[in-house]
Amino acid sequence: MEEKVMIKLDGLKKYFSISKGLLKKSTTFAKAVDDISLTINEGEIVGLVGESGSGKTTLARVILNLTKKTEGTVIIDGIDVSKASGEEMKKLRSEVAVVFQDPAANLNPRQTVESSIMRPMIIHGVPKEEARQKAKGVLEMVKMDQRYLDSYPHQLSGGQLQRIAIARALALNPRIMILDEPTSALDVSVQAQILNLLLDLQEQLNLTYLVITHDLNVIKYISDRIAVMYLGRLVEFGPTSEIANNAKHPYTRGLLDAAPVLDPNMRNRKKELMTGDPGSLIKIGPGCRFCDRCRYVTEECRTTMPEDTVVAPGHQVACFHPLED
Amino acid sequence: MSEELLRLENLSIDYKVKDGYLSAVNDVNCVVNKGEVFAIVGESGCGKSTVAHSIMNLLPGGNEEISGKIIFKGKDLRECTRQEMEAIRGKEIGMIFQNPLDSLNPVYKVGDQMAEAILLDKVDKQEAWNRVIKLFKDVKMPDAEERVNSFPHELSGGMRQRVMIAMMLSRNPELLIADEPTTALDVTIEAQILQIMKELKDKFNTAIMLITHNFGLVAEIADKIGIMYAGEMIESGDVFEIFAHPTHPYTQLLMQALPSKTKAEGRLKTIDGSVPRITEKKPGCRFANRCPYAKEICFNENPEAVFVGEGHYCRCHMVGKEEK
Numbered sequence: 001m002e003e004k005v006m007i008k009l010d011g012l013k014k015y016f017s018i019s020k021g022l023l024k025k026s027t028t029f030a031k032a033v034d035d036i037s038l039t040i041n042e043g044e045i046v047g048l049v050g051e052s053g054s055g056k057t058t059l060a061r062v063i064l065n066l067t068k069k070t071e072g073t074v075i076i077d078g079i080d081v082s083k084a085s086g087e088e089m090k091k092l093r094s095e096v097a098v099v100f101q102d103p104a105a106n107l108n109p110r111q112t113v114e115s116s117i118m119r120p121m122i123i124h125g126v127p128k129e130e131a132r133q134k135a136k137g138v139l140e141m142v143k144m145d146q147r148y149l150d151s152y153p154h155q156l157s158g159g160q161l162q163r164i165a166i167a168r169a170l171a172l173n174p175r176i177m178i179l180d181e182p183t184s185a186l187d188v189s190v191q192a193q194i195l196n197l198l199l200d201l202q203e204q205l206n207l208t209y210l211v212i213t214h215d216l217n218v219i220k221y222i223s224d225r226i227a228v229m230y231l232g233r234l235v236e237f238g239p240t241s242e243i244a245n246n247a248k249h250p251y252t253r254g255l256l257d258a259a260p261v262l263d264p265n266m267r268n269r270k271k272e273l274m275t276g277d278p279g280s281l282i283k284i285g286p287g288c289r290f291c292d293r294c295r296y297v298t299e300e301c302r303t304t305m306p307e308d309t310v311v312a313p314g315h316q317v318a319c320f321h322p323l324e325d
Numbered sequence: 326m327s328e329e330l331l332r333l334e335n336l337s338i339d340y341k342v343k344d345g346y347l348s349a350v351n352d353v354n355c356v357v358n359k360g361e362v363f364a365i366v367g368e369s370g371c372g373k374s375t376v377a378h379s380i381m382n383l384l385p386g387g388n389e390e391i392s393g394k395i396i397f398k399g400k401d402l403r404e405c406t407r408q409e410m411e412a413i414r415g416k417e418i419g420m421i422f423q424n425p426l427d428s429l430n431p432v433y434k435v436g437d438q439m440a441e442a443i444l445l446d447k448v449d450k451q452e453a454w455n456r457v458i459k460l461f462k463d464v465k466m467p468d469a470e471e472r473v474n475s476f477p478h479e480l481s482g483g484m485r486q487r488v489m490i491a492m493m494l495s496r497n498p499e500l501l502i503a504d505e506p507t508t509a510l511d512v513t514i515e516a517q518i519l520q521i522m523k524e525l526k527d528k529f530n531t532a533i534m535l536i537t538h539n540f541g542l543v544a545e546i547a548d549k550i551g552i553m554y555a556g557e558m559i560e561s562g563d564v565f566e567i568f569a570h571p572t573h574p575y576t577q578l579l580m581q582a583l584p585s586k587t588k589a590e591g592r593l594k595t596i597d598g599s600v601p602r603i604t605e606k607k608p609g610c611r612f613a614n615r616c617p618y619a620k621e622i623c624f625n626e627n628p629e630a631v632f633v634g635e636g637h638y639c640r641c642h643m644v645g646k647e648e649k
Binding site: 051052187220222255258259262265271273277278 | 368369467481483484511512513514515516517519520538539540541542543544545546547564565568578579580582583584585586587588592593594595596599
C-alpha cells in the first residue's frame with residue numbers, strides 16, 4: 001500500500017549564530033537542528049524524543065515556519081514551505097495545528113474560552129456565527145461541557161486547559177498536529193485522559209501527529225514510530241517496537257536504560273548508565289555528537305560524522321558501532 | 326533490625342481560608358526507619374509537600390493549624406524551640422528541593438557556599454575546602470577541583486542538584502527529605518542522581534523521605550511507599566507488595582493510568598472527576614465521588630486505616646472486611 005507522505009524533511013538545518021569577543025567579530029554556530037531528513041505518513045503518530053537542548057522544539061518550530069530554517073526543505077502535504085505562495089501558506093496554516101506544553105501560557109488570560117477558540121477561525125475568514133457553532137463542536141470533540149465556553153483560563157484546571165488548547169487546534173480542521181510536550185505539565189490521571197483523547201481524535205479524524213516529549217513511557221505508548229535526537233542530529237529512527245526492544249544506537253539504549261521502570265522487581269536490571277551531561281551545542285567537533293559520552297567510542301567517531309545506515313526495514317541508525325543484540 | 330527514625334502520628338494541617346478551613350493534610354501516620362527510603366506519592370495538591378515541609382517546620386506560618394505529632398528520634402519536633410529546630414535542620418534532617426537554583430546563592434561560588442556550612446563545625450578553612458572537594462567527588466561531580474570555583478549559573482541542572490546533595494551531605498544528616506529532586510532533570514541525569522542517592526543510603530545509612538509524583542522513581546529506589554490523595558495517606562506499605570497488590574481503588578486506578586504498554590494493548594484507564602476541595606470536615610471517604618466501587622457508607626463515614634498485611638495499611642471501607 002502506497003502511503004501518502006504528509007511531512008517530508010530533507011537535509012533540514014537550523015544554525016543559530018553566536019557572536020563572541022569584544023567586537024562581536026568571531027561568530028560560531030549553535031547547530032540546533034543539523035541535517036535532519038525524515039518522512040511522516042498520513043495517519044501516523046511519530047514520536048520525537050531527546051533530552052533538553054537536543055533541538056526537538058527547534059525542529060518543530062522550523063517545520064511550522066515559526067523559525068526560519070538555515071538550509072534544507074520542508075514539504076508539508078506536497079507543498080514546499082519555503083516556496084509556498086501566500087495562498088498556499090494560508091492553506092498550510094490551517095492544515096497544521098500545534099499544541100504547546102504549557103496550556104496556560106498560550107491562552108489569552110483576558111479572553112473567554114469561546115473567543116480563544118474562535119480567534120484562529122476569524123483570522124482565517126470564517127463568519128462569526130459559523131465560528132461560534134464550530135467552537136461548540138470542537139469543545140464537544142474534546143469531551144468538555146458547553147458551559148466552559150464562557151470561562152476564563154484561570155478558572156480551569158491544567159487538564160481542562162490542555163483540552164481547550166487541543167480544541168482550538170482542531171478548529172480549522174487540521175490534518176497534521178504538532179504536539180510539543182502535550183502532557184508534561186499534567187498529573188498522571190489527567191495525562192491518561194489527554195493521551196486517550198489524542199488517540200481517539202487521531203482515529204476519528206485520521207490525523208497525523210508529531211509528538212515531542214522527553215517521557216519515554218508516553219512516547220512508547222502513543223507512537224507508531226520513534227525518532228531519537230541528540231544535540232541536533234537524528235541518531236535513530238524506526239518503528240516503536242524496534243526502538244523499544246532492539247535499539248541500536250548507544251544513546252537510545254542509554255536513554256531507555258535510564259528511564260525508570262514501573263516495576264520494583266526490575267530495579268536491579270542491567271543498566272548502562274550514561275555518564276556526563278548532554279554536551280553543549282556550541283562546542284562540537286567534526287565527529288559523532290555523542291562521542292564524549294559513548295562507551296564504544298573509537299578514533300573514527302571523533303573525526304567523522306556517521307551516516308544513517310539501515311539495520312532493519314524502516315529502522316535507521318547513525319552510528320559506526322551499532323549495538324549487537 | 327530496623328530502628329525507627331521518624332514517626333508521624335495523626336498529623337493534620339488545616340489552613341484558614343475565607344470560607345472556613347482547608348484541610349491540606351488529614352490524619353497522616355507513617356514511620357521512616359533508619360537507612361530506609363520512604364516515598365510519598367501523589368498528584369499535585371495532595372499535600373505531600375506540606376507533610377515534608379511540616380517536618381522541617383518550614384510552613385509559611387500564620388494561618389495554619391497543625392495537630393498530631395512529628396516524632397524524630399523519640400522527640401516531638403513540634404515542641405522544639407526555634408534554637409533546637411535550627412540545630413536539627415541540616416545537621417540531623419537535610420532537605421533538597423526540586424529547583425536547586427532557588428536554593429543556591431547566585432553571587433557566591435558553590436564551593437564557598439558549601440564551606441560556610443562546614444565551617445560551622447569549627448574547622449580551619451583549608452580543612453573545610455578539602456572536605457568540599459571530597460564531597461564533590463562523593464557526588465561524582467565531573468572536574469570536582471575546578472567546579473568548586475564555579476558560580477551556580479555556570480553549572481547544568483544535574484550539577485546543581487549534585488551541589489545540593491553534597492551540601493546536604495556535608496552535615497551528614499540521618500534523614501534526607503527530597504522534594505521532587507529529579508523532576509526538573511533529564512532522564513539520563515535523573516538516573517545518575519538516583520544512583521547517587523542509592524549509594525548514600527548504602528554508604529551512610531541515610532534514611533530518605535522521597536516526595537514525588539513519579540511512580541517510576543518509587544519503583545527504582547523506595548523501600549516503602551505512602552500514597553496520598555486529597556490530604557490523606559490512603560495506602561501505605563512495602564513497595565513490592567503495593568506494586569504487586571494495590572488495594573485502595575485510587576492506587577489501583579492510578580497504576581493503570583500509567584503508560585507502561587503500547588496503544589495496541591488498549592487505552593489507559595482514567596479516573597473520572599477531579600479532586601474535591603476539602604473546606605469543611607465532611608464525613609465520608611475523600612475519594613468517594615470518583616470511586617467506581619463507592620457504596621453508601623463511603624459517603625457517610627470516613628474510613629479508618631485498616632491493616633491489610635505486614636506493614637500494609639489501607640484507608641477504604643471495602644478493604645479487609647471480607648477476609649475477617
